[in-house]
Amino acid sequence: MSLSHLRRLEAEAIHAIREVVATFSNPVVLYSIGKDSSVLLHLAMKAFFPSKPPFPFLHVDTTWKFREMIEFRDRMAKERGFDLLVHTNQDGLDQGIGPFSHGSNIHTHIMKTVALRQALDKYGFDAALAGARRDEEKSRAKERIFSIRNGQHGWDPKHQRPELWKTYNTRIRPGETMRVFPLSNWTEFDIWQYIMTEDIPIVPLYFAARRPVVERDGMLIMVDDDRMPLQPEESVTERLVRFRTLGCYPLTGAIESEAATVADILREMLTVRTSERQSRLIDRDEAGAMEKKKREGYF
């Protein structure tokens, strides 16, 4: 008898999560509220049962997340009883940095990358678990499960440690940190299939509903609050849409869809012809955008 594909992925991820707890003194989970984070949370609950996960969950809040995401985050923290930390870059907030006023690049750098670095430094975390997957993007396909960051949180793709078998080198020097991606070998499809099999709660934005959207740069941007400035030729219309991936609402495009259940989503995925990252504006601002962000400390 051999394990099914999903059980194998599950066991590999649990092993990596436990390895972090066994070898680091102050780990944290980077909780971004999306589907991957939801799976990671679920796996962390499994990994330490009957104990609770022995680390906090950190959300880096840019203040531009969908409102439904924030509601979901707070509900999950209460229901699952985990320790939730929220960090916002106060300097960025004071300067009024935002995606509309400063563009996606500056906004992401200041409110996500810099904010993440601040939070890691503030709490002195030595390892940060996150739900990144190799199938998301080409430079992520190159990343290790245990991925070392220097004192400035930078990633050097040319000097990654060889990572053989599942014998991880978890040693770091003072100031260095480790990023750990237990879901590295999962695909988008695996994630959905696992969400269905395990009945994992996710933000309702993933399901189709009539939502107010504006068409901009070939993407459907949802008007989530009144901070969104409209161009003269633009108008808000209600359309039946859902999200394949969630980030800051002005930077995340919706797709037209009728998929209202996880089974519908899986069915839709079997015929879809574009990648999930297509709806993420921040990957597209220049060639090698993701790699560049990761070098600076984005994950």
Add this chain to the structure above:
Amino acid sequence: MSYLPTLAPLDIQAHLADQDNKSILRFITCGSVDDGKSTLIGRLLFDAKLVYEDQLANLGRVGAQRSANGDDIDLALLLDGLEAEREQGITIDVAYRYFSTSKRKFIVADTPGHEEYTRNMVTGASTAALAVLLIDSRQGVLSQTRRHSYIASLLGIRHVVLAVNKIDLVGYSQTVFEGIAEDYLHFARELGFQSIKPIPISARYGDNVIANSEKTPWYQGAALLEYLETIDFDRQEAQKPFRFPVQLVMRPDANFRGYAGQIASGKISVGDQVIVAKSGQRTSIRSIVTYDGEVEKAVEGEAVTLVLSDDVEVSRGNMLAAPGARPFVADQFQAHMIWFDPSPMIPGRSYILRTETDSVNATVTALKHQVNINSFVREAAKSLQMNEIGVCNISTQAPIVFDAYKDDRTTGNFIIVDRISNATVGAGMIDFPLRRADNVHWQATDVNKGARSAMKNQRPAVLWFTGLSGSGKSTIANALDKVLHARGKHTYLLDGDNVRHGLNRDLGFTDEDRVENIRRVAEVAKLMADAGLIVLVSFISPFRDERRMARELMEKGEFIEIFVDTPLEECARRDPKGLYEKALAGKITNFTGISSPYEAPENPELHLHTVGHEPISLALKIEEYLDQMTEEK
């Protein structure tokens, strides 16, 4: 021909169950630079319609910056995701790709061809069951082909697809194809692969990638994808014995103690007997705990938590195993090792050895030979350089639990970590334990160090003088020796030059020999300290690693590092033995400070500047330090 259904199945649950039960083949692509590995995977995904439209569109945009193939879409760019890779047009690091067809799921690791990045090829190979080895039809078998074949075989890959690529560039010639296949089969005979399948391919034009090509009518075999879909790689082997490396002890409260880990091999049921490998204690499984409830049994690959019937001593790094087929427990063993780091592996140097869950200090006691990857001939070697493979005897500070790598890839592997940089500098596959580990036991003696030093009315110490040649080490050591002797202390002075006349007469001045030189002297100093003596060691000892090794041999507080700090110019001016003159004239190679490095101590117990100070006053300073230490005690 598409491998994705164009209509969604109505019964998604049934479809998913079907998906989930498909076998999964992990494979790597390897071979020399520019053999077209990334292009081949790109072609496979593209032709099987497994590439998303936006990724293709994006490819056009990036590709325009490096239009290697003129107007063609450069499919390699689907894989080469790093900027440096796009700049140089090579693969630097492993890219993992995931795809599935109606028959099977695949994880492919596209690994680099460049020799410099061999470590990344090894990374991909460590988890793969099959290797697609590319050969350029115009080049035939190259040394990188041999290297990658050898590494694949060493890491336990049992199936090879020989993708004879760029067949379009040799006019789809059957003769060329068959010549290369024959060459390869001949050379790979001794590598022990279970299957080798040569396929003529043009990754650029897609010949024999997902379908048979009309241009090679003489080739009757399967196209690459069909072959990958149907090969029986998971040959049912005899049931392996139960192995459970303990990862974590779970103690949520006083009533629960469970052991978390991932089953490396075999299976386990509630009630089964197990032994704790390191102690040999026997117990049984009381329950198997998971988040989804208790289960009756668990199998290889599952991450579970086991509760034992008895209160036995188990911690991370130990292993639970089948009583009838126990793993080895030893602190000495032979292993094949691949070295990754620019600074070579030197026998005698201390490293950290990491198995899946254990971590111990280790040294290579002997490099038996290295393997020439072109001829597979065993060659004598004193050190392993980057990307070299050797067979070593390894000694660990404490026993570890393991199996032979050929029996179990999970419990038979280890990595080597540098103690300073924390880099993963090597990886190993264990062959077998060394019997002498079982038979040589430390002889416990009744008259011990305490008794011997008490009789001498002194505290044993190792005073380790380090510094450049001519810095004044021996002069100061000699002065101190006289002072201590006059006070009735029992001392002995080990001088570098003197020891090299006898015990270390066989050693030269290469890095390897210097390491061995220090190792022997440190061991002698340790025995002398055990005899209750105050030992003065006056050795250049240029490398930090070895001084630390010496320090770790001694008891805490016993090792006193004395840095005799004299500028190189001053040493050269003094030149008591005329060595600097010769070294500067190029008559001595490997001379510390001139043609070989000196790594100054970072935190010596005593840091002596000699310029402007008399040797006797410096010796008295050391005496003072010794007195203080004795008082504190």
